[in-house]
Amino acid sequence: MSSDQASFARALLDPERQAPDGVTSHTHAAPAKRFAVYRNNVVVGLVDALATRFPAVQRIVGEEFFRAMAGVFVRAHPPRSPLMMDYGDDLPAFVETFAPAAELPYLADVARLEAARTRAFHAADAAPLPPAAFSALEPAELEALRLQFCPDIAIVRSTHPIVTIWAMNVDEAEPAPIEDWRGEDALVSREGFEVAVRRLPPGGAVFLANLRAGGTLAEAALAAMQETARFDLAENLAGLMSAQLVAGLIPAQVPAF
Amino acid sequence: MIQPALPPRTGVGFKPDHFEGLIADPGPIGFVEVHAENYMGEGGRPHARLTHLHERFALSLHGVGLSIGVDGPLDRAHLQRLRRLCDRYRPESFSEHLAWSSHGEIYLNDLLPLPYTAATLARIADHVAEIQDALGRRMLLENPATYLLFAESTLAETDFLAGIVGRTGCGLLLDVNNVFVSATNHGRSAEAYLAAFPLEHVGEIHLAGHAASADDMGAPLLIDAHGSPVADPVWALFERVIVRTGPLPTLIEWDNDVPAWPVLRSESVAADAVLTRFGVMHAA
Helix, strand or coil: CCCCHHHHHHHHHCCCCCCCCCEECCCCCCCHHHHHHHHHHHHHHHHHHHHHHCHHHHHHHCHHHHHHHHHHHHHHCCCCCCCHHHCCCCHHHHHHHCHHHCCCCCHHHHHHHHHHHHHHHHCCCCCCCCCHHHHCCCHHHHHCCEEEECCCCEEECCCCCHHHHHHHCCCCCCCCCCCCCCCCCEEEEEECCEEEEEECCCCHHHHHHHHHCCCCHHHHHHHHHHHCCCCCHHHHHHHHHHCCCEEEEECCCCCCC | CECCCCCCCEEEECCHHHHHHHHHCCCCEEEEEEEHHHHCCCCCHHHHHHHHHHHHCEEEEECCCCCCCCCCCCCHHHHHHHHHHHHHHCCCEEEEECCEEEECCEEEEEEECCCCCHHHHHHHHHHHHHHHHHHCECCEEECCCCCCEECCCCCCHHHHHHHHHHHHCCEEEEEHHHHHHHHHHCCCCHHHHHHHCCHHHEEEEEEECCEEEECCCCCEEEECCCCCCCCHHHHHHHHHHHHHHCCCCEEEECCCCCCCHHHHHHHHHHHHHHHHHHHHHHHC
């Protein structure tokens, strides 16, 4: 009897299936336990890859819940690429629809934050401008200025305090009850080789998103002010300059290709 | 075609936690090996460290995701990623496994077994030739650790590997732990396997630890777990290989439950001692 990789692969991902036709051993013609070694390697290896990428999610739900949830995800969404650093990009969307996690409505956004951290970690190297590059500009130039951003930046918006929750679950902040439960927007970026996670000020996410889409400082500030009256341009500009986000300045006279 | 070579010394599979220890106190280390797929991001610390390591040590790029044994075409996008990595680092060796690890669009993240027939030999030889053409270099093909057999197999694994070498000119990566694991799992003699192995084509040796389990009938089933020291019978087989071949580049793999650097370093010291003592017997 011959084997084929299609049935072998199906049986790996489906614990209800028997070992595929054509496999054998010197002790037993239907070596279920031997086939189970491969089945276990596949699922455990992929669950481990997710546990490495989503440590805060695992801490929040506990290891047993996480591994059970990840096991369901692995079988429903096996990887499409041999690059394990990318595996789990669609875990946040899965978490959102995973009924047993429904009472943790912030869990998917914490997963989005962790997925963004891995992407930042592996992003292309860039040389951010020093803050002094901004101070050389005339105030009149600032308004029409466009910015070129480093490639490692991500903004994760949430209606839950995801930065606070994330920090408490990776030992970057003391665990404590969250008295003031309000949404937080996270800025994920790289400082050298370290990934930094910051809480954006009100309107900051819209301001940055507008700039990254090619808007001028004036356009981005207007969009942020329309989003919230609490937007503070000076605070956001200072943050922009100090956070090593900007790789280049595009003054108005140069067309922004 | 480029045919670079690793130095006939001991090396380690590089783990990020060992970076400082490896730089400060490398012991007898002559090369490091990394899994190619872990360095397919664009930038960041992984590349900075690998660049630094390659300034000090020879580099072996070891693929785990190319799925050479796949029953369809090779993943050309992945082959191009490997090409870029080889161009960027110019490693002294590139190696991959006699196994498959993907099916269609799905990547299964394990080294899965193959039946050894004339048809699979022809397919894998074609794939190895395609890889060597795409990378512009000779590759090494590694013997697998296997847990089950295929009823349709007609060739011994050693004849199968020799057949691929004969058709493609590739070299072999002899994983001595895999030899011991597979021989035990299939009730065969590891010594007989090594006696039949085309040692003259070996460009690198792997040593690693395994874990013990049992099969459906209670027979011993060893798992290629890479989470413990190299076992005594594997050291003994390694010594006999080196007597026959002389010193060869020899890697200690420890991928799970990774120990502190001094523990891994002491394994490489032990491998280095074998290369020195038993390599001399080859010369004599």
